[in-house]
Amino acid sequence: MVNVHLQARVPDMVDAVGAFAAIAPEIFADAADVDRNGNFPTGAIAALAGAGLLTRPLPRAHGGEALAVDAAAIDNYAALLTDIGAASLTVGRLFEGHCNAILLVDRYGGPMATLAAEATAGRISGVWNAERGVGVTATRCGNGWQLSGRKVHCSGAGSIRRPLVTAQTPGNGPLMCLVDMASDGIAVDLSVWQAAGMRGTATGTVNFDDVFVADDDIIGAPGDYYRAPLFAGGAWRVLAVQSGGMRQILALHAAQLARSGRGADPVSRHRFAAAAGAFEAARLLVAEAAHRATDATVPPEAAVAYVDLARATFETLVLLGVDAARRNAGLAAFLGPDPLDRCCRDLETYLRQPMLDASRDNAAGYLLARGGTFER
Ligand SMILES: Cc1cc2nc3c(=O)[nH]c(=O)nc-3n(C[C@H](O)[C@H](O)[C@H](O)COP(=O)(O)OP(=O)(O)OC[C@H]3O[C@@H](n4cnc5c(N)ncnc54)[C@H](O)[C@@H]3O)c2cc1C
Structure with missing residues (x-):
């Protein structure tokens, strides 16, 4: 124009x-x-x-x-x-x-x-926080920090040049570092990612051996990473992505029923309605979680409790939707090249997020102290 x-x-x-x-x-x-x-x-x-x-x-x-x-x-x-x-x-x-x-x-x-x-330049970043056993520590050194240890479940490992990596400081909580993956002392292992789904995420293990990170590449102060509501509340974004997967599975489920001609069968329709209802409930829940998590007028504790409840409820809804699709499609839901199998495997894998039971427990604690409701 x-x-x-x-x-x-x-x-x-x-x-x-x-x-x-x-x-x-x-x-x-x-x-x-x-x-x-x-x-x-x-x-x-x-x-x-x-x-x-x-x-x-x-x-x-x-x-x-x-x-x-x-x-x-x-x-x-x-x-x-x-x-x-x-x-x-x-x-x-x-x-x-x-x-x-x-x-x-x-x-x-x-x-x-x-x-x-x-x-x-066309490159994504990412956040690598997960650890199993030995984690990554940061030791002060001149005008920067030296990182040593191991991160697990690092999506985009081997492709991301500048990930944000958390590293434990002595006594002051984790420090966020924008590591340059071209630095000396870094080894990426993608062989560990033999996953049922999300196979292309390159979610590998990364070893750091005295890797130097300059002060200019440090984000915030030690401990900022886990601050509420940004850390726990930020889980709404994962739910938003996952609800897209749920929407796709519902569409593939509908297409499968149309192809098999079972869309008129009352049992299939019953299951499909359950899946459609689960998606609609999830969609509304995620939209509300997104608003509460990012609304500065909502107290951090309330925002986190809402997102925690959303995570827990969302898991139940997803499992219902996937189960309905797999049952209605039957064996076809496990056979390629129909994308239904892939989409279900991806969502089931991605659904495994940290501390889900602890999140449900936190939401329960918050609500039990308030008569079971977020409204006052
Ligand atoms: C596709 C994919 C990509 C990912 N990419 C990244 C990434 O780029 N960066 C990153 O940092 N992480 C990433 N992760 C990892 C993610 O952040 C979590 O670390 C991981 O998903 C944890 O899953 P989990 O099921 O082992 O959770 P866990 O929290 O270990 O839970 C497993 C089970 O153990 C229970 N449990 C956990 N702790 C306790 C306890 N103390 N007491 C009793 N029960 C307990 C839980 O309730 C649950 O039932 C990725 C994960 C996936 C699936």
Whole structure:
């Protein structure tokens, strides 16, 4: 289109959800290859970059549209996460990690220019916090820190150049470091990721052996990572991505019933209604969780308890929806190349998130002290 004031050609502005809609079919189609080969979705990440979706989450001062950092953008942001999850949970998981790194740097202060340069170059970031047994420790050294130890379940390992890695400081909580994966002393092991689903997330183990991180690459202060409501409340984003997977499974379930001609069978219809109801309940729950988690007027304790309850309830709803789809489709739900099997495996795998029972317990504690309701 021609901008009459500037007398120059300017690109048509398309919102993030619209930009993703244009590439969603190719990402959905690519997800089958990614699952079959267990490869990192390089093509899908390039498509996201081409649609400007790696930079849109950045703050405006860094060339973005503040999608991941401005509460006013929450509806668009949640819709985008869900749409990406519907096309590919693997890509959704990676994109969510990228957005989380941007949010943490925005909220606590740190090298946003580095993240912006990475996104502009077409590379995602991610957040690597999980540990099993030996974790990563940070030791003060000159004008920076030295990291040693091991991280597990690091999505995008081997592909992400600048992940946000947490490392325990002596007595002061975890420190967030924007590690340069080209540094000496880093070893990535992807052989551990022999997963039933989410096979292309490259969720590997990363060993750090005296890896230097300069003060300029530190985010916030030790202990900021676990601050409420950002840490526990941020789980709404994972639910938003996962609800996209649930939506896709429901659509494939409906298509399967249409193909098999069992859509008129009362038992199949009963199961389908249960799955559709579960999705609708999950959709509403996630939308509410997103709002409460990002609304600055909601007390942190209340926001976290709501998201905790949403996580626990969401798990029940997903398992119901997947079970209904698998039962109605029968053996066909376990056979390729129908994407139903892949989508179910991906969602079942991605559903395994940390401390789910502890979250349910926290929500119960909050609600028991308030007569069982969030409303006052
Ligand atoms: C596809 C995928 C990608 C991922 N990518 C990343 C990533 O990029 N970065 C990252 O940091 N992490 C990542 N993770 C890991 C994630 O953050 C969690 O660490 C992981 O999913 C934990 O799953 P879990 O089922 O082992 O959880 P756990 O919390 O270990 O729970 C397993 C079971 O043990 C129970 N349990 C746990 N603790 C206790 C306890 N103290 N007492 C009694 N029972 C207990 C739980 O209730 C549950 O029943 C990823 C996970 C997946 C699935």
